[in-house]
Amino acid sequence: MEAIKPVRVAVIGCGAISGIYFENMTRRFSILEVAACCDLNEKLAQAVSQRYHLPVMTMEEIMADESIELVVNLTPPAAHYGVIRALLEHGKHVYTEKVLCVQPEQARELAALAKEKGLLLCAAPDTFLGAGIQTARAIVDSGIVGDITSCVAVLQRDAGLLAEKFPYTIAQGGGIGIDVGIYYATALLSILGPAKKVCGMSQTYQPERTHFFTSRGHFGELYTITAETLLAATVQFASGAVGSFHFNSASIRCEKPQLILYGTQGIVYLPDPNFFGGEVHVLAKGQTEPYVFPHTHAYDGDDRGIGVAEMAWSLRKGRKPRTHSDLACHALEMLSGAVESGRTGTVYTMQTTLERPAALPRGYMGVEYGLSEPEAELAF
DSSP states (O other): OOOOOOEEEEOOOOTTTTTHHHHHHHOOOEEEEEEEEEEHHHHHHHHHHHTTOOBBBOOOHHHOOOOOOEEEEEEEEEEEEEHHHHHHHTTEEEEEOOSSOOSHHHOOOHHHHHHHHHHOESSSGGGGGGHHHHHHHHHHHTTTTTTTEEEEEEOOOOHHHHHHHHHGSSSSSSSIIIIIIIHHHHEEEEHOOEEEEEEEEEEOOOOEEOOOOOOOOOTTTTTEESSSSSEEEEEEETOOOOOEEEESBBBBBSOOEEEEEESSSSSEEETTTSSSOOEEEEEETTSOOOOEOSSSOOOOSSSSTTTHHHHHHHHHHSOOOOOHHHHHHHHHHHHHHHHHHHHTTOOOOSOOOOOOOOOSOOOOOOTTTTTTOOOGGGGO
């Protein structure tokens, strides 16, 4: 049997999130061959080049290189539309950091362009492929907790603190409802399937702020938050389940996220979907205390990049990736629909739908279990 040829990958964007991508893509996944890095900031690109022994290329050089099949886009959300469109126009498969685009209309346009050109377009978050969410899905699919009738997602953060460290969070597409809520939306959609209707409210608390970090060079300067700092919504899923979302960054840094599925025979307490692992707890009907349900899948560490690897395996196997743009577009529309609902005072009806992505196969738990390879579960 002929060995499967690795997919040559280039990465555009060498900022903060890129480190774990380069680390995992160069050292963990045999299906990936990282070929180049690119950033407008030459210093950042050179640092990555030296650490991982990669050539620095311009975006134009990447688009012209026929040996590069897939490009990972790690630029800020505001740049996604232009970068992704250019890559698709030049025949590249694209995996992008979340969110796919700032505007749902732009995301759908790019998805249509990829389909027209016969290319794959995928997007983070890929955390739902990790042990935590995949285990929760296995529980739901098994029927242990009966039919899921409702769910709750709650998260709080401090927008002022985030603005100091991650400036993109103050602009549209970077607010807690979209930029962070996308983890919760994606996890729930991967388990429950598509949403039908959304009713919500959003607001920006104290948009005029003053920089307070003394080490950043702009201490005391004024800035304006245009992104939402609160998004509250009720979602009706096509399955009949109803969800309640509460994302608030006009709060404190000490995060106590909640993601809970309520079923007719039990309750599932999911781990933070911003991460890959975490404990999954189940409270069964007739019991008074939840128990820890053992992981059914691998990937419980900092595994960013498994979405790229799963996409590459999909490319070689000729199947639909689990992080396909259908999921990204639907999740973005659901959250943006909540914002639109608040603006218009009406219930928002979803324009897109979703085929629930296939669960990863069970049994590939890692080298500590019978010398199995966890990458194998991404190949099916």
